Amino acid sequence: MFVDHAKEAQDPDVSAVAALDEPTRRRLYDHVVRQPSPVGRDEAAAALGLARQTAAFHLDRLADESLLDVVYERRSGRSGPGAGRPAKLYRRSAKQVSVSLPERRYELAGRLLAQAVEESGATGEPVGTVLQRKAQELGNHLGRQESAGVFAFLERYGFEPRCEGDAIVLANCPFHALAREHTETVCGMNLHLLRGVLEGLGDGGHEACLAPAPGRCCVRLEPVA
Template sequence: MKARTESDSVSAVAALADSSRRGVYEYILEADGPVSRDDVAGALGMVRGTAAFHLDRLAREELLTVSYRRLTGRSGPGSGRPTKLYAPAVREVSVSLPQRHYDLAAELLAAAVENSHRTGTPVEESLRRVAAEAGNSIGKDADSLEQALEKYGFKPETEEDGSIVLQNCPFHRLSQRHTATICGLNLDLLSAVTGKTGPEGCTAVLDPAPGRCCVRILPPDRD
């Protein structure tokens, strides 16, 4: 399945901007089980076709799951067609502007704690390891360094000397409260991304400054 992007989340949130469609979604969230188009139409006083339109839009955005079942309890010839039923999807939707990825930071921190408990490795060392592994994975899935940085919301800009500054920190709030931990995580993550996708000799270094990410990516032959 294709990975969900920030644009996908924006589209899903936009689908809920319509008050009628949001009412349909809220009704399904509170239902005891999967519901049909007739259930929604009857409960919300909608024309069945309108209910179907809203339900299918929510399903396309992966906010609802769809299943089919014969409600009569019968099977075989003459039992009628299965009814299309809708239920809430597991998917969570959030949009943050500027783009943030607190979920990624949480996953890395949790993985580091688990690794530390399992192996006896200090948490700080475990965090460096899991951040580097995540960076390698991100780099492996990207066609270029710039693509990887854009995907995770870093907003890269290349300066005259060829170095790349990152105009957005995806972990901004955490970095304000836990600077050493989060900036260290960020450096290990981006060092691995750079090593996987950047030109040979590029390096990621800590270079904090107000209004941007703490990491700068230096071109080859720069210290």
């Protein structure tokens, strides 16, 4: 089952970007990631002309944000009694940081498209048909995980919902650039994703409809008559 890690990482990514806004911290981060092996506090302080305490503080902050990993190694090459304590070292973490305004969900779209292409290749079913089914299945799964209702879900995933009478219009498309270049494919995927969300939520009061309009998502949630 697809798990959208972007949802889980949204706030930590913002915090990580904010951490790198501090000039000394950014210099230390850049220094560590350029090195072929993990870097110690003394080494980093000497390289950048910082006090050891200052380097340690900023390196630990970068580690707290998961931008750097901490490892412990004995630099002397000795082991056993008398070898001393392992040194605390830092290296670039595997974490990927991505923040966009307005919010975009291109990874979600990319994974759905990749799944559709792979299944289509294996079964011969048209890619578009598979994509819509996969999108609806994912939407259903995500909807069942949401406890606060459709409006909260739409806000969480960057659709920027707005009430317009009894309807809900979506001021932002999380797949904007893709939708501009591949409108039929991406808007169809989005429509079925949100239909699945409504199913998963058990929301019988709205239905997802295609209603393209300038400056909005192509999907609109209309009240069920």
